Each structure stands twice: as C-alpha cells, then as structure tokens.
Amino acid sequence: METLQFPENFWWGAATSGPQSEGNFKKQHQNVMDYWYAQAPEDFYNQVGPDTASDFYHDFQTDIQLMKVCGLNTVRTSIQWSRLIDDFEKNTVNTEAAAFYSAVIDAFLANGIEPFITLHHFDLPAELLHKYGGWESKHVVDLFAGFAERCFALFGDRVKYWFTHNEPLVVVEGGYLDQFHYPKKVNGRAAVQVAYNLQLASSKAIAKYRQLKQDGQIGIILNLTPAYPASQAKADIEASEKADLWYNRLFMDASSKGEFPPALVELLEQEGVLWQAAKDELTLIRENTIDLLGVNFYHPNRVQRPKFSPKSLVVDFRPDKYWQAYDMPMARMNVDKGWEIYPRAVYDIAKDIQENYGNLLWYISENGMGVSQEERYLNADGVIEDDYRIQFIKEHLYWLHKGMREGSNCLGYHLWTPIDCWSWSNAYRNRYGLIANNIHTQTKTVKKSGRWFKKVAASGRLELENDIIE
Incomplete structure (x- = not known):
C-alpha cells in the first residue's frame, strides 16, 4: 500500500x-437558463427545469451540515445576478436576496467551511440578453462590473475568495458556436467578440475589487x-497547437499574464x-490579472488534422476548422x-501552470464523474455505493499529488458537486454529488x-492499494 500525504x-x-442548486424561488428576473426552459422545456432532459433545482434556497442550513458530514472545509457556489439585483x-x-446570501455565507462559516463565491456561472440575466445582446455588448460588461462591486461591498467582509466567471469558454462555445446553451447562436464573429468581452468583464470586476482594498483574493x-495530438505527425501537432490556443491559452494568458496569445x-x-478592443481596455486587462486560478478538469481533448483545409472557400469562421476531434482507440470512458x-x-496541467505561468497559485475547482441511474447501486441501508466515484477521485488525486510534489502550487481539490444538482439542459440525467438527492421528495x-471523502480530508492522507491505472 502507498500513502500520499497532502498539505x-x-x-x-x-x-x-x-x-443549479437554489431553484428560482422569489426571483424578480429570469436568467438565460430560466428563460430558455420557459420557452422550450422539450430541450431539457425529461423536461425538468430549474424551478426547484436541489432546493438549496430552503434547505441550505441542513444541506451545509451534510457537506460538513462529508468533511468539506471549502465550498464554491455563486451569487445569482438575476436574484440579487432589482x-x-x-x-x-x-x-x-441579500439577506439570503448573507445567511448562506454565515452558515458556511458557522460549520467551519470557507465559502468561495463565483459571480457568473452561465446565468446572465435574460433581460440583458434581449435588451442589449448579452455578452456581445460592452454595456453589459460595465453592468457586470457594477454587480460585482455590489457583491464585494455586501459580502467581502466574510468572503475571502472570489471568482469572476465559471468556464467563460463554455459561454462562448455553447451560446455562439455549438448551440448547447442559450442563446443557441452559430456566429463565429460574435463568439470571438463575446470571448473578449467576457475577459474584459472579468478584468473590470477585478479592478473594482482592488479599488475596495479588501482582505482576500x-x-x-x-x-x-490539454489538446493531445492524435499522432506525432506534423499536421496533427499543428492542429493540437491551434486547439490549445483556443481551448486553454485564450483566457489563461489574458487572465494571468494580462495579454492574449499573440499567435491567436x-x-x-x-x-x-478579431474582436473590437480599445487601448484603455487592453491596458485594464494587462493591469488586472488574477490572484488565484481555479481549474475545472473532466476530460482531455484529443485532436487531429482537420478533415478539410481551413483555406477552403466560403467557410464561415469557426475555431475548430483548424482541427477535428479524435477518438483514441481503447480509451477509458465514463x-x-x-x-x-x-x-x-x-x-500535465499542473506542470504547464508551473513552467509557463509563473507557478501561480491554483486549485482544482471542479472534477467529477456523472453517472446515470445511480439507484442501481443502492444498498440495503439506502446508501449509494459509488465505488467508481471513489476510484475516479483517487486517480485524479494521485496525479495531482505528483505535480504538487514536483513543485506546482496547487492549494486544493474540489469535486463537482456536493449535492446532486440540476445541470442545465441535461437536468438530472447524470448525478455527480457526494450526497444523493431525491428530486421528488x-x-x-x-x-x-461522501463518507470516504471525509476520511481523506480529515487525515490529509490518500491510501492507494495498487489501484491506480497509469
């Protein structure tokens, strides 16, 4: 048996x-997901929408106590712009709404859990999409910075870890290229401008935070x-380099180095x-880089040379015209x-951050395994025996620990998610939580x-029994 010790x-x-957890109880405004469901419930798995979600709005006190049972010392959630602002x-x-979020933060702290707060988690207010074009508009960028400032002023005395966006690339790809998020457009030019505007919004929010001189990060x-090439052939390597610029370097470079990748x-x-950018905006981005990076990792990207030449005529711009996905034979799959x-x-991510990004402070902010019909694994005591999830976590912690041992400045590991939650158009098709939720009751x-995770967290030790697949 091998034992790994964490800090x-x-x-x-x-x-x-x-x-994804609160439900939309007592909200004056819809976010884009609320609006999408109201317009097209058939787009959602089993037509289950965000109305109730996991009922965290009413159950947060007992929910947080369950999170403590799982040994969590930190939890990230978000403040809904569409709830907080009238x-x-x-x-x-x-x-x-302010009283609700204040009570949530206090409940986390009372249970010995440090709250991490995200400001935008795919939930742009629908009104701002319809009135201004959403993230295509720089006016919305300014409104977001104002919302962020309100959050800092209201809760910054207790919240010490803030995050501007969750997965901004998903907003770009889902909403403006691949139609798996609202507004479900296909417009490469708009996608590029939205990417820039999301970065600008992040940098403006960071500037607001720094102006308040609060004690946090x-x-x-x-x-x-990581964009792994299908082979070492020149064309496949070039495809992986182009994919890497879009998937990883776009926001990583701008957020941590203050400038977009020159090659991109x-x-x-x-x-x-290329996006429309003003000199003062680029200066603001350069001067307001992040203190801390959260990394969400679920799966690799494997790519190969594109099927058609990117120089083909009359082709609307899409980043992925420079590569195509590659399915590796005999890949391990969920x-x-x-x-x-x-x-x-x-x-590989840990080493990249260490070697190419000044070894900045970071943590795994999401990692997890979504499984359908988990009731298959319910035992006689009513407990889901999700050994597959334990194995999944073990293997990721093993490789994370190796990167940390070699000097990468990783501060933590967050699983997605504490309690089974509603997942956009997938609703509850797959479950990810340490805690099961019967959405009917x-x-x-x-x-x-969850019980296993508590033991690991309490000791800081990960015991391996030759069960890591390298």
Whole structure:
C-alpha cells in the first residue's frame, strides 16, 4: 500500500452554483437558463427545469451540515445576478436576496467551511440578453462590473475568495458556436467578440475589487483541457497547437499574464474576425490579472488534422476548422457521460501552470464523474455505493499529488458537486454529488463516496492499494 500525504491546509471541497442548486424561488428576473426552459422545456432532459433545482434556497442550513458530514472545509457556489439585483441599470439590491446570501455565507462559516463565491456561472440575466445582446455588448460588461462591486461591498467582509466567471469558454462555445446553451447562436464573429468581452468583464470586476482594498483574493475558473495530438505527425501537432490556443491559452494568458496569445490574435486577424478592443481596455486587462486560478478538469481533448483545409472557400469562421476531434482507440470512458477518463492530464496541467505561468497559485475547482441511474447501486441501508466515484477521485488525486510534489502550487481539490444538482439542459440525467438527492421528495443522503471523502480530508492522507491505472 502507498500513502500520499497532502498539505495540512489543503482545500478539500466541492463546487456548485446558485442557479443549479437554489431553484428560482422569489426571483424578480429570469436568467438565460430560466428563460430558455420557459420557452422550450422539450430541450431539457425529461423536461425538468430549474424551478426547484436541489432546493438549496430552503434547505441550505441542513444541506451545509451534510457537506460538513462529508468533511468539506471549502465550498464554491455563486451569487445569482438575476436574484440579487432589482434594477440592473441602477444596481439596486434586493434586500431579501441579500439577506439570503448573507445567511448562506454565515452558515458556511458557522460549520467551519470557507465559502468561495463565483459571480457568473452561465446565468446572465435574460433581460440583458434581449435588451442589449448579452455578452456581445460592452454595456453589459460595465453592468457586470457594477454587480460585482455590489457583491464585494455586501459580502467581502466574510468572503475571502472570489471568482469572476465559471468556464467563460463554455459561454462562448455553447451560446455562439455549438448551440448547447442559450442563446443557441452559430456566429463565429460574435463568439470571438463575446470571448473578449467576457475577459474584459472579468478584468473590470477585478479592478473594482482592488479599488475596495479588501482582505482576500480574486481569480477566475477556467476549464483547461490539454489538446493531445492524435499522432506525432506534423499536421496533427499543428492542429493540437491551434486547439490549445483556443481551448486553454485564450483566457489563461489574458487572465494571468494580462495579454492574449499573440499567435491567436494573429490567426483571428487573418480570419478577419478579431474582436473590437480599445487601448484603455487592453491596458485594464494587462493591469488586472488574477490572484488565484481555479481549474475545472473532466476530460482531455484529443485532436487531429482537420478533415478539410481551413483555406477552403466560403467557410464561415469557426475555431475548430483548424482541427477535428479524435477518438483514441481503447480509451477509458465514463460511458454514461461519453467522456474519456484520463487522470494524467491533471499532472500535465499542473506542470504547464508551473513552467509557463509563473507557478501561480491554483486549485482544482471542479472534477467529477456523472453517472446515470445511480439507484442501481443502492444498498440495503439506502446508501449509494459509488465505488467508481471513489476510484475516479483517487486517480485524479494521485496525479495531482505528483505535480504538487514536483513543485506546482496547487492549494486544493474540489469535486463537482456536493449535492446532486440540476445541470442545465441535461437536468438530472447524470448525478455527480457526494450526497444523493431525491428530486421528488428533496430527501438527501450521503453516498459511500461522501463518507470516504471525509476520511481523506480529515487525515490529509490518500491510501492507494495498487489501484491506480497509469
């Protein structure tokens, strides 16, 4: 048996979001997901929408106590812009919403759990999409910075870890290229501008935070997915380099180094789709880099040379015209989700941050395994025996520990998610939590993985029994 020891103050935690856990009780405004469901419930798995979610709005006190049972010392959630603010132009605060979020933060602290707060988790207010075009508008960027400032002023006395966006690339790809998030557009030029505007919004929020001189740290959550080439052939390597610029370097460079990757800027200029940017905006981005990086990792990206030449005529711009996905033969899979399981990528990410990004402070902000029909694994005592999830976590912690042992400045590991939560158009098709949730009764029970996670978190030790697949 091998035992790995993690640092004493390591963040053993989990992550969720406001729109996926709270439900939309007592909200004056819809976010884009609320609006999408109201318009097209058939787009959602079993037509289950965000109305109730996991009922965290009513159950947060007992939910947080269950999180403590799982040994969590840190938890990330988000503040819904569409809940907190009554008038988006004036940034007037809804007092009932402010009291709710204040009570949530206090409950976390009372249970010995450090709250991490995200400001935007795919939940742009629908009103701002319809009125201004959403993240295509720089006015919305300014409104977001104002919302962020309100959050800092209201809760910054107790919240010490803030994050501007969760996975901004998903907003770009889901909403403007691949139609799996609202507004479900296909517009490469708009996608590029939205990417820039999301970065600008992040940097403006960071500037607001720094102006308040609060005692904490602020960063961003990025889904980093190493782009592995299908082979060592020149064309496959070039495809992986282009994919890496888009999937990883776009927001990583701008957020941590203060400038966009020159090779990506050059490519977008050649395509005639480079974002509209002002000099003062680029200066603001350069001067307001992150203190802390959150990395969401679920699966690798494997790519190969594109099927057609990117120089083909009359082709609307899409970043992925420079590569295509590659399915590696005999890949280990989470078949329910359709994602490859490749824990070694966590080590590759750790080394990349160490060697190419000044070894900045970071943590795994999401990692997890979505499984359908988990009731298959219910034992006689009513506990889900999710040994597959324990194995998944072990393998990712093994490779994370290797990167840390070699000097990468990783501060923690957060699983997605503490309690089974609503997941956008997938609703509850796959479950990820340490805690099971019967969505019909809102009965919540700790899974086997939750009990196991508590033991690991309490000791800081990961015991391996030759069960790591390298």
